[in-house]
Amino acid sequence: MQRTLIIFKPDTVQRRLVGQILQRFESKGLRIAALKLLQVDRPLGEKHYAEHQGKPFFEGLIDFITGGPVVVGVLEGNEAITVVRSMLGATNGAAAAPGTVRGDFSISKQNNLIHGSDSPESALREIALWFRPEEVVDYTIDGSQWVFGGA
Numbered sequence: 001m002q003r004t005l006i007i008f009k010p011d012t013v014q015r016r017l018v019g020q021i022l023q024r025f026e027s028k029g030l031r032i033a034a035l036k037l038l039q040v041d042r043p044l045g046e047k048h049y050a051e052h053q054g055k056p057f058f059e060g061l062i063d064f065i066t067g068g069p070v071v072v073g074v075l076e077g078n079e080a081i082t083v084v085r086s087m088l089g090a091t092n093g094a095a096a097a098p099g100t101v102r103g104d105f106s107i108s109k110q111n112n113l114i115h116g117s118d119s120p121e122s123a124l125r126e127i128a129l130w131f132r133p134e135e136v137v138d139y140t141i142d143g144s145q146w147v148f149g150g151a
């Protein structure tokens with residue numbers, strides 16, 4: 001089991017695509033271990049995207065990620081990091097393959113809807129940046145008692 005950080009960026013929230021895209025991750029078999037909506041401030045945005053500091057798109061990227069609320073979460077499952085990255089598709093929505101989140105919903109390099117951690121090291125760093133330890137919850141999915149219980 002592996003955990004990865006996902007961010008539904010402000011374009012996803014503004015376009016009311018959070019539910020539709022979250023459904024793809026759940027249908028794939030990933031489990032939600034944490035989820036919250038928040039307004040990102042510049043220091044948090046700059047920490048998250050620290051590796052891009054100095055690049056020509058950096059200031060625009062921070063304007064974008066702080067430009068409206070985001071939904072940030074932790075997903076868990078077998079090879080969650082690679083699975084989420086392959087479901088997202090290429091960074092540039094205009095080039096991303098149909099069938100991927102970006103390929104189906106984005107036509108922009110910057111406004112590409114979802115962030116997903118790119119390595120185990122990034123996932124650990126990013127989960128600790130966005131969540132307190134007690135906000136990431138361990139539980140098991142056991143369907144039938146929740147469907148038939150209490151009948």
Ligand code: IDP
Nearest residue numbers: 052057061090091109110111112114115116118
């Ligand atoms: P990734 O999100 O696919 O891992 P990164 O190269 O880590 O892509 O870039 C981080 C984010 O910065 C991208 O998701 C996108 O929002 C933005 N970005 C990357 N390259 C460009 C660019 O050339 N112009 C504008 N924004 C960019």
